[in-house]
Amino acid sequence: MQHDLLYHDYFDYYARVNPAGEFAVFKDESWTYGHAFERANRLANALLATGLGPGDRFAYLSKNSSDMVIAFIAASKAGLVLVPLNYRLAAAELAFVIDDCEAVLVLAQGDYCALLDEIRTEIPRVETFVAIGGQTDDWIDYDSFIEEQPTVPPSVDPVGDPPLYQMYTSGTTGRPKGAVIHQRSVMANLVQNRSSVETPGKRGMRVLICTPLYHAAGAIMVGGVIGIGASLVIHEDFDPHAVARSFAEDRIAGANFVPAMIQSLLVNVPDLADRNYPDLVQISYGASPIAEETLRRAMEIFDCEFYQSFGQTESTATLTMLNHSDHLAALNGRPEILRSCGRPVMGTHIRTVDEKGNPQDTGCVGELVASGPQLMAGYWNLPEATEATLRGEWLFTGDVGRVDEDGYVYLLDRKNDVIVSGGENVYPQEVENALYGHPAISEVSVVGVPDEKFGEAVLACVVLKAARTVEPDDLVSFCRDRLAGYKIPRKVAFLDELPRNATGKVLKNDLRAPYWEGRSRNVS
Known part of the structure; x- marks a missing residue:
């Protein structure tokens, strides 16, 4: 039966023509495409053997791992819908997502099995619990779950444009919503991303994965790597020292970060600028704004191609791309380009x-x-x-x-972060960009707080660089030469760190909440 190109077709192709090629490196283990092909087929067949059928959902709770990558491929092969779960969620939040997506099977890293045991009564649809690593009572061992299954692909005929995964939004303004992403959308976004990159990736190149795979950026990055027959160097999560080490020791050619990760590398790895990165070809970043100073410093140190993407869960991943030529143009007389997120893909x-x-x-x-x-x-x-x-x-x-x-x-x-002060709209990012020019500021986030006269006032939440001090009035004066009067912060709060979600986005609701307690904030 003829069908559209599917997510696993890339993978199957490279497993056939280059079975000995390196597929993934995770901790001390390296898998070839041939080994991963057999493992993906075993998992796909095991899932179907439980009674799951086309369009059914299964959930996966784990930090990044080779087996989590395999779950995306197996879902595609079996015609099932993968629901990757945010491992940073509290028990009640996990219960909501698992129940909402109507999953009937859950696979979980051993470390999280006890957490899920706490909420079993709240997820009554789940019939099968599979533990990945660790000894856990009442759970099926993952290796036992797949080991007796065939190593050949399951016989599944895709119908129409099947869904591949269901990503949940971060829920910063309410309950998370499950965005249903279909095969055709994923494949289109992979082609769009590839067409935006000026130096094409090569088979066998190593790409670092440290952004979470339950996030749209991590998932599409994996697809991009598989789509060229490259190799994944997988980190469970982000650690600046481990990443800096991996760049050299693992011969990393590409990586994807959120801006907070780039900032962390610059701040926490003192000799970052003294190291060599001979294999590094490109770094992509996105998911939240980046300070110009941070970006310029990173470009200077890594001396490779930089790409910024803008998108959201609802767009599979990418809507726009600021490509390498744009970054170079910004350094050569067009600095305003760095304030954009590029042009549509x-x-x-x-x-x-x-x-x-x-x-x-x-x-x-x-x-x-x-x-x-x-x-x-x-x-x-x-x-x-x-x-x-x-x-x-x-x-x-x-x-x-x-x-x-x-x-x-x-x-x-x-839209809901725009500050309305005295009838004027204040866009926090504009104020943040101005404040990032101050030499004492490491990070800043701007929110609106209640004001009797103007309705809302601008509050700057500031994290200072190590060993630096500054008075609030000095920051206000600094802004006075750079911003219109109604945009200047009326209040300054100094923090040790900004609250962020797992993808690096600042939780502005958390910054606003203490000031709005007992009040209503109406911003359209």
Whole structure:
């Protein structure tokens, strides 16, 4: 039966033509494509043997690992839907996601089995619990689960455009929502990403994976590596010293980070600039804004191609790309480009709309909306939320920004993070960019807090560099020469660190909450 190219087809191809090629390195273990092919087939067959059928969901709770990568491939082979779980969630949050996605089988790293045992009564649909590593009562051992299964691919005929995985949003403004991502969207986004890269990846090159695989960026990065027959060097999670070491010892050619990871490398690895990175070809980053100073310093140290992507869970991963040539142009007379998140990737259109959803002229500030083949199918079991977010061919991103005459997209802020002070809109990122120019500031996040006169006032939450001090009034004065009066922070709070979620995004709700306790904040 003919079908569209599927996620596992790339993998199967390289397993056939290069079975001895390195597929993944994790801890002290290295797998070839041939070994991984057999393991993926065993898992796919094992899942189907439990009674799961096309479109059924199974959940996976683990830090990054070779077997978690195999789960994506097995889901594609079996026609099932993988639901990767955020291992940083509390028990109640995990219970919500597992119950909401209607998973009937859960695979979990041994370290998390006890946590799931606490919530078994809250996830009654789950019939099968499989433990990956560790001795756990009442759980099926993972190796036992797959070892007797055939090493040949399961006989499954895909129908139409099947879903591949269901990623849950970070839930920063309420309950997480399950974005259903279909095979066609994933394959389109892989092609879009590849077409945006100026130096193509090569078979056998090693790519570092330390962003979580339950996140859209991590999942699409894995697909990109498999799509060229390259090798994954997998870290369970991010550790700046381990990553810096891996660059040299593991001959890393490519890596993907969130900006907080790049900042951590610069701050926590004192000799980062003194090391050599002869194999490093490209670094991609995204998921949150990056300070220009941080980016310029990283480009100087690593001396490789840099790519910034902008997207969201609802767009599979990527909507725009700021490519390497753009980064070079920014260093050679066009610094404003670094404030953009690039131009739409192939086959994608982005524009702004006003509060009523009407298209705006080029350069106007409004909500960014996007169309393209990589958009999600919708939110799982949330028709009203789907209708509000997907309107016709357009994804309403919830981000405020503008598009210039050259097609560069400038992201200003999330709609609900915009500060309304005295009737004027203040975009926190603009204030943050100004403050990042101060030599004492390591990190900053700007939020709106209650103000009797203006409705909201600008609060700057500041993390200082080591051994640096500065008075709040000095920061206010610093901004006075760089910002309009209504944008200048009226309050400054000094923190040891900014609260972040697992993907590095600052939790602005956590920063605002103490100031808004007992009050309502209405920002449209």
